[in-house]
Amino acid sequence: MNELDWSDILLRLAVATLAGGAIGLDRDFHGKPIGPKTLGIVSLSTATVVVLAVQFAEPGKISDAASRVIQGVLTGIGFLGAGVIVQGHRLRVHGLTSAACAFLAACLGIACGAGQWKIVLIALALALILLTVGRPVERWLHRLVGGEDQAEAPPKTRRPDVS
Structure with missing residues (x-):
């Protein structure tokens, strides 16, 4: 058993929450229906289950049980992503970037729960760069x-965060 102390658990869960919140802040700045609260909770919840699974693994290893937890989280996050994408009766697909951000927040939570700080830092930095310069590059x-410039579609009204 790999017993984590209080400070390590706090660090893992807090960084996960902040990382997910940072991704959500970008979505919120762009008027998207998913924001820092929602993505912070996604990242925190995934970090929580991974920290729990890591507690029962051998030090430095991901157990089969932890692997199954991670697989279940990544499968389940698809339902949240689908909810972000399917927003109404329109024939156009909207919300793919926000759904991808929910998936990223889950992955960041998994990495935080496993204590993989280098991966968290690099993934978060790359994601924020991509979210910042992605639209101008597109x-x-x-x-x-x-080609057709999808980025010039009329601005959408911001839906309230329903979480």
């Missing part, structure tokens, strides 16, 4: 190749 590429 617009530039669309203009370059002459």
Whole structure:
């Protein structure tokens, strides 16, 4: 058994919450229906179950039970992602980036729960860079190749966070 002390548990869960919240803050700034509270909770909840599973593993190893927990979390997060994507009776698909952010928040939570700080830091930094420069790069590429610029669709009204 790999008993974690209080400070290690607090660190893992707090960093997971902050990392998920940071991704959610970007979504909130862009008026998307998923924000820092929701993605912070996604990341915190996944970190919680991974910390629990890691408690019963040998030090430095992910047990079969922990592996099954991680697989279940990643499968279940698909339902949250589907809820973000399916927002109404429109024929267009919306919310894919927000759903991907929910999946990322879950993955960050898993990495925090396992105490993999380098992975958390690099993944969070890359995600925030991508979310910051992604739309301008998409617009530039669309203009370059002459494709339809999906980024110029009329702005959507922000839905309240229902969580």
